[in-house]
Structures are given as C-alpha cells and as structure tokens.
Amino acid sequence: MAKFGKKKKGLPPVSTASLPDIVFMLLFFFMVTTTMRETDLKIDSPRLPSASEVKKLEHKSLVTTIYVGKAKETGKYGTGFNRIQLNDKIGTPDQIPAFIENARSKVSETEVPFMTTSIKADKESNVGTLADIRxxxxxxxxxxxxxxTQKGDAIKK
Structure with a gap:
C-alpha cells in the first residue's frame, strides 16, 4: 500500500478586486460632505468672549455672519478692533442693509423669517460699533x- 500524504494548504490570498470600489466610495463621500469656507477673513480670527450658556445654531445656510475685529492689514484698513467684515470686504455700518438684502435675495421667500444674523466680534471690540450694527x-x-461666543466660564474670578 502506498501512502498518500496530505498536502498542507495555506490560506488563499486576500482578493483586492473590491479595493478600488471602496476607495472611490470614500472619495465620493468626502467630496459630497465637505464644505468649503465661503469667506476669506480680512480680520484676525476673533477671540470670542466666554459664556456659560451657549446654544449651537441650526440651519447654517440661513445664517449671515458679520465679523468684527482688528484688520490683518493695518496699513490698508487702519488700526483698532472696530473693523467690520461683510463677505470678503471690510465695510462700514452703512453697508449692512445692502449686505442683508443681498443675503435675503439668495433664499426663498418662505425662509426669510428664519434667517439669523450672527455677529462674531472680538472681545476687545468697541461696544459703539456693535450698537451701530444693531x-x-x-x-x-x-x-x-x-x-x-465660546463655551467657558463667563465670570472670571
């Protein structure tokens, strides 16, 4: 009688045929879900004041943002913490009504009552400038x- 030896079989190699499909699915997912910044900040990133009770804004598409702070290019826009940025331009309080009307024209008539204006002001900003904006x-x-604001202790001891 002859002996038949058993051949040891190793694990089969892992199939990489579906790897390109997975890579393209991930690429497509990130392309669809990523949002790009709409405005280029001409003022320094505002150091927001602290608050203990904060609430996150919903419906970001209905939020119009006004930045108040110190200009990055002080030679071009002047010094001080009372510079106002509307979209990609440094503006004045007199330009705010046109800025809001432009934002309203981009949304449907039914969504206009739900629009919110967000002011991101540096904590060193002039209160008079904020009053003019209001x-x-x-x-x-x-x-x-x-x-x-940023979440934190509003009253520092």
Whole structure:
C-alpha cells in the first residue's frame, strides 16, 4: 500500500478586486460632505468672549455672519478692533442693509423669517460699533440676532 500524504494548504490570498470600489466610495463621500469656507477673513480670527450658556445654531445656510475685529492689514484698513467684515470686504455700518438684502435675495421667500444674523466680534471690540450694527440691522428688520461666543466660564474670578 502506498501512502498518500496530505498536502498542507495555506490560506488563499486576500482578493483586492473590491479595493478600488471602496476607495472611490470614500472619495465620493468626502467630496459630497465637505464644505468649503465661503469667506476669506480680512480680520484676525476673533477671540470670542466666554459664556456659560451657549446654544449651537441650526440651519447654517440661513445664517449671515458679520465679523468684527482688528484688520490683518493695518496699513490698508487702519488700526483698532472696530473693523467690520461683510463677505470678503471690510465695510462700514452703512453697508449692512445692502449686505442683508443681498443675503435675503439668495433664499426663498418662505425662509426669510428664519434667517439669523450672527455677529462674531472680538472681545476687545468697541461696544459703539456693535450698537451701530444693531441699529442698521433693525432698519432692515433683521431682528434675529446671534452673538457668537465660546463655551467657558463667563465670570472670571
């Protein structure tokens, strides 16, 4: 009688045929879900004041942001913490009504009452500048206002 030896079989190699499909699915997912920054900041990133009770804004597409702070290019825009940025330009409080009307024209008529104006102001900003912004927003009936803060202890001891 002859002996038949058993051949040891190793594990079969892992199939990489589906690897390109997985890579393209991930690429497509990140391309669809990534949002690009709409505005290029001409002011230094505002150091937001602290607040103990914060609430996150919903419906980011209905939020219009006004930045207040110190200009990056002080020679071009001047010094001080009271520079206002509307979209990609440094502006004045008198330009705010046109800025809000432009933002309203980009959304449907039914969504206009749900629009919010967010002010991201540096904690060193002039209160007079913020009051001027509020008055101009009141002139165009943009009464939903949000002041951006960072979460933290509001009262420092």
């Amino acid at each position: 008055l101009k927003l009141r002139d165009v009936n943009a009464l939903k206002l949000s002041l951006s």
